Amino acid sequence: MSEDKTINEAVVKSEKKRNTILTILSFIFIIGGGIWILSLIFDFHRxxxxxxxxxxxxxxxxxxxxxxxxxxxxxxxxxxxxxxxxxxxLDDEEYRIKVKQAEADLAVAEGNLHSLEQSIVTATANQAASKDNLEGDKASLDKAEKDYQRFKNMIADSAVTRNQYDQVVSKLQSTKAYLDAGQKQLLASVSTTKQSYTNLEAAKATVARKKADLENALLQLSYTRIIAMADGYxxxxxxxxxxxxxxxxxxxxxxxxxxxxxxxxxxxxxxxxxxxxxxxxxxxxxxxxxxxxxxxxxxxxxxxxxxxxxxxxxxxxxxxxxxxxxxxxxxxxxxxxxxxxxxxxxxxxxxxxx
Structure with missing residues (x-):
């Protein structure tokens, strides 16, 4: 009986000790939880x-x-x-070929432009020559008209032969024909010169377009190299x-x-x-x-x-x-x-x- 009593007392003491520890731990957890909740509330306010x-x-x-x-x-x-x-x-062979084609097209356009520039020089010279010829024809017509008036008066006085008079009349008519032809030639030269200038502007526009085509071909060629546009990873x-x-x-x-x-x-x-x-x-x-x-x-x-x-x-x-x-x-x-x-x-x- 004494041994059982001793065992029971030991068990009771152990339980009291455990309960005391659990109570202390509970208080610690409650206090800690309260502090944590208060800290959260405090932090939430801040x-x-x-x-x-x-x-x-x-x-x-x-x-x-x-x-x-x-x-x-x-x-x-x-x-x-x-x-x-x-x-x-990227493989750029196709783009290089397009660049060469654009260069060739530009060369042809520039050749046409130079040809038109030379044709304008020729047309301007022809126009000037036609104008000079027309001035000469006018002078010839003036002389022929004076000769005609003189011979007309002389034929009335029988001072010249009919043959001489007919030659003067024929000269006057041919001079008028030359003058009319010269005027028409001058008009044709002026028209040709104007058309040449119009063609020149069109040729210049063609050259500009071909240059743009070449620049575009070169730009497309440059796109075959993909580069970084900024620093970074x-x-x-x-x-x-x-x-x-x-x-x-x-x-x-x-x-x-x-x-x-x-x-x-x-x-x-x-x-x-x-x-x-x-x-x-x-x-x-x-x-x-x-x-x-x-x-x-x-x-x-x-x-x-x-x-x-x-x-x-x-x-x-x-x-x-x-x-x-x-x-x-x-x-x-x-x-x-x-x-x-x-x-x-x-x-x-x-x-x-x-």
Whole structure:
């Protein structure tokens, strides 16, 4: 009996000790929970927080501007490239042939232009000669008319023979005919000269068009070298040697090395307490919750739903009120070197101090 009593006393003491420990732990958990709840309430009064936020950056799609087979590739996935670096070279044989054709067409057009310029020189000279001949014919006609008047008076007095008089009349008529022909020739020369000038303008326009064709052919040839338009990192490489690339096809995606920022999607009920210029604490999940400082820059002009491909239609009768979110742009205050490890697309938590 004494042994049983001893055992019972030991069990009772053990239970009392365990109950005491459990009571103490309960008090600790209750106090800790209260402190945690109070801290949350205190923080909520001091901060507006969201974890619906991502790091953003400018992303450029490098597209082909010409069609052709890939001759060589000068970049690897995730490689940093500088503005002007050649990324892809297309087979340019077809484009070089078009350049030669354009050069030949331009040479023909310039030859025609030079020929017309020479024809204008000839037509101008002919016009001047016709004008001079016409002046001579006018002088001859004036002399023939005077001779005719003189011989007409002399024939009346029988001072000259009929044969001499007929020769003078014939001379007068032939001189008039030469003068009429000279006038017509001068008109023809003037018309030819005008037509030559008109043809010259058309030839100049043709030369200008052929020069434009040559410039376009050279431009198309330059498109066979696809270059980076800015500094940045190239993403995945999805093309290979010999592949046919079409115009406007994306050959690479480049994350521009300019700046990164955060787009935080706050609930519409939080926006009223956020103002541009407020201080922000940015916690990056991927970097072991490393913190950066930032500032609010601005707000989206509409909620995210308004910019979605399929906007919700609340007029169907199945309306459920859902708190909307408005994107807020936040700039990092850290230097570019400090942000080297921060990549676009990383999830972050944002706390904005009220």
């Amino acid at each position: 901060y507006e927080t969201t974890n619906n936020a991502q790091v953003e950056s400018y992303i450029n799609s490098v597209t082909a501007r010409a069609t052709g087979h890939v001759a060589s590739i000068h970049f690897d996935a995730n490689q940093f490239v500088h503005k002007g670096d050649t990324l892809v070279v 190239v993403g995945e490489r999805t093309i290979s040697i010999g592949e046919l690339i079409n115009a406007n096809q994306v050959v690479a995606t480049q994350v521009l090395n300019q700046k990164v920022w955060v787009t935080a999607n706050f609930k519409e009920t939080q926006i009223g307490k956020i103002k541009p210029g407020q201080e922000v604490t940015i916690t990056v999940d991927a970097l072991d919750d490393k913190e950066f400082k930032g500032k609010v820059v601005g707000f989206s002009p509409a909620t995210g739903a308004k910019f979605s491909m399929v906007e919700p239609d609340n007029s169907t009768g199945n309306f459920v009120k859902i708190t909307q979110r408005i994107p807020v742009k936040i700039d990092f205050e850290a230097s570019a070197k400090e942000l080297e490890s921060v990549k676009p697309g990383m999830s972050v938590t944002v706390e904005i101090k009220k």
